[in-house]
Amino acid sequence: MNKQQTTFPSILNLLWALLLCSIGFAQSPGQELVYEPPPLAVEFVPPSGFYADSVNVQILSPGAKIYFTTDGTEPRIIPQHRYSTPFPVTKTTAVRAIAVMTGEESHVFSATYFINEPESKLPVVSVSISPHLLFDPVRGLFKKGENAVDSIWYKPGANFWSRRELTSNFELFETNGKSVWENETGFRLFGGMSRLFPQKSISVVARSRYGDKRIRHKVFGKKGLKKYKFLVLRNSGSDFGKTHFRDALMTHLVRKWDLDMQDYRPAQVYINGQYWGIYNLREKVNRYFIASHYDVDKDSIDLLEHRLNRHNGSTAHYRKLLRFLKDNDLSDPVNYAYVKSQMEVNNFIDYQIAQIYFDNQDAGGNIKYWRPQTPAGRWRWILYDTDWGFGLNDSKAYRNNSLDFHTEANGPNWPNPPWSTFILRKLLENRDFQIEFVTRFCDYLNEDLREEEVLSTIEKFYHRLLPEMPRHLKRWRLKRETWEQEVEKMRTFANARPRYMRKFLKEKFDIGDSRTVSIQIDKGGKIIVNGRIKERQHFSGKYFEKTPLRLRAKPDLGYRFVRWEGEGVNSSSPELLLELTRPIWDIRCVFEKFEHPLAGKIIINEISCNNRQSKDWLEIYNNSKEKVNLQGWVLTDRKNKFKFPKYILPPKGYVVVCEDSSKFLKVHPKVQSLIGGLSFGLNKRSETIQLFSPNTSSVDSVGYELEPMDSVFAYNLLLPSLDNGDPSNWEVLTGNGSPDAANQYYLSSSIQAKRELWMQIGGALGVVFLCLMLLWLRKKKVL
Structure with missing residues (x-):
C-alpha cells in the first residue's frame, strides 16, 4: 500500500489534471495552460472526535510520504516521524501530520481523539503545540525561565511576559462532538497580571501563512459572526480561582445597551491531549474586532488604549476633543452640542453606568476607545476586562460609592487618576447630561440591573458551569468551597447594589426625593419609558422627583391605544411627560382591539x-x-x-x-x-x-x-x-x-355558476317563447 502511495498520483490529482487538459482544448491559440495541482493534505481515519474505547488511526495522503507525531511536537522529515501503518490510540491524543511529495511539504494537520472522556455540554478546544515551546524550563512560555526577577511580585523578565507568536494547531469541537474547524494558527499568551496564574490565557490568530486566514465557524451561535481572525481562550483574568465567569456575567447583563463588548462562551480546553480546564472563549478586542462588528475598514480607524496609547490610527482627534473639554464650559448648550458631535454620548453614559454599578476597581485607566476616521466619526468606548467588579476582592463592595470614585478630581495614579475621570466630570457640568445620566441609571436599576434579573442571570451562569467545575477545580488544585463562596458573594452584591446606588445618586445630584411608579399595561401593547421599551405587562420602578418620565404607548399589531388613566393622570395622547410631583404613582395604559374597515375584503x-x-x-x-x-x-x-x-x-x-x-x-x-x-x-x-x-x-x-x-x-x-x-x-x-x-376551485365554481345561470335563463326564455306562441296561435284561431 505504501509503495502504491509513493508511485501513483491520487485519483483526485488525476481527475484534476484531466479537467485542466479538457479546458486546455478550449484555450486560445498560443495561450499556455498551467497545471496547478490541489494543495497537499492529509486525511485521518477515523476522523477526530470522541470515542468510548481505543481506536486504530490511519493517515492518508495518496502519492505522498507522511510524517506524524502524537505528543504535540511539530512533525519533521525525519525517520522517527515517518508514518507506515495504522497505529492504536488508547488515551486522549492529539495527532499532528504533514504530507511531503516531490519536495513540497504540506501545512501541519491535526486530529484529536478523545478516549473515554467525561461527558460535557460545553464545546471543546484542542490545541496542539510542540511541548518544549511551553514547558522547557529555560525558554518555555508557561515557565518563569532564567531571567525572571523573583524579588518583584509580578516577576518581570519571566518567559510568560513574552509576546512571541508560536505555531500551533487549533481544533474546535461543537457540543455534539463534531469537529467544525481545524487549522494551524498563531499562538500567543494573553492578558496582564493574570499571566501569573498557572492556567495561562491564550490568544489564537488565523493567518494565511498558516493556511486559512479566518476561523470559519459561528463560534458564539447564530447571532455571532460567521468568521474570526482572532479568538481568546481566557482564564477568567483576575477572577481565576474564583467564580470563573465574573467578567462574562457583567458583559451579559448589559448586552442590550449601546456598548461594544466581546461575545462569550465557556469551553473545555485540551493542550496536546491533556485536559487544561475551562476557559472563557472570547473575541479579541482589536481593529479586526471593530471592523467585523461595524463594517468599517480596519485600517481606517483610530483605536486607543489607556491614556492615549495608540493601537491604530492617530491620537490627534482625541487630543483635540480633550483640549475643547478643558477650555470650554459645558453648561453652555452650544459647547455641549459640539462635544456630542465628537463622541457617542449615549455610549459613554452606558459605559460609565456599567462600570459604576459593577464597582469595577480597575476601570479608571483600563480603557479602550475608538472612532472611524471619517468627518462624522465619533468616539466610542469598549467594555472589557471587568473582572475587578462585583466584589472581586471585597465581600462588601456593594457599599462602595463608585460614583464618587469615577468622578474623583484628585485620585491616585491608580486606579482612578484625574485624567481617567476628566470626561465624565466635564459632561456633568451640563444639566441635560446630568438628568439623562441619572434617569438612565434609574431605568437600568429598574430593569436590566434589578435584583431579580441579576440574580436569575447569576444562577444561569452558575448552573451552566456546575457539572463541569469539579474537574476544572481538581485540575488546578482549587477548592469547591471557594468557588461557591465567590458565587454567593456575587448574589449578595446583586441583592444590595441597587439600594446603595440610588442612595449615591441622591447624595450626588440635585434630583429631589425618591418616587415609585407602577404602570399596569393592558393586553395589546407595550410602553416605552424614557426611550426604552418594556416587554412586561406590569412595570414598576423607582425614580426621583426632578427627573420626569417620558412615557409612550406602543400598540401591538391589531390593537390601538385608548388612554392613560390613574390618579392625577387622564390623557388620550400616546405620549405623556409625567412630572413626579407625588411619592407614589399607579397608572394604567389602556389598549383595545382594532379592526380595519376592509377586514374580510x-x-x-x-x-x-x-x-x-x-x-x-x-x-x-x-x-x-x-x-x-x-x-x-x-x-x-x-x-x-x-x-x-x-x-x-x-x-x-x-x-x-x-x-x-x-x-x-x-x-x-x-x-x-x-x-x-x-x-x-x-x-x-x-x-x-x-x-x-x-x-x-x-x-x-x-x-x-x-x-x-x-x-x-x-x-x-x-x-x-x-x-x-x-x-x-x-x-x-x-x-x-x-x-x-x-384559484382553480373559484374558476370551476364560477364556470359552473355561469352554466347554471345560462340554463336558467334559457329555460325562462323557452317558457316565455312558448307562452308567446300560444297567444299568437290563439289570436290566429288556430287553437
Missing part, C-alpha cells in the same frame, strides 16, 4: 411554501369595490415583519408577495402584479400569517397546519367570499399554483 388568498425553484410566495386579493394603497402595510409571521412599498391594489385585483422576484418569474413569467423582497420564508408545515394596515389595525389572519409533503404544492382558498380563517375553506393542490389569477 383584503384577504390572503393563496400560499406557496414548498417550492425551491420559485421560493416562497403568497397572494393577496382585493375583494372590495375600491382601490387600496398598500404602502406601509405589514405582513408578519409573528416573528418577522415585511413592510409593503407603495403599491395600488385595484378592486378585484391580485398581488403576489414573494421572497425572490427573479426566481419567481422564472417559474411564473406571465405574472405582472408582483412585490418582491419578502424578508422571511414560510414554514411548509405550520404557520400563522397576518396582515395589518399602517395604523396597526388588523386586516387579515391565516393559520395552517399541513401534513408533510415532498412535492411542490400551493395552499388555496376555495372562494374569496369564504372565511379564510377556517381551514375547511382551503385546499392543497400539487403544482406551482395560480399566482395573480383566480
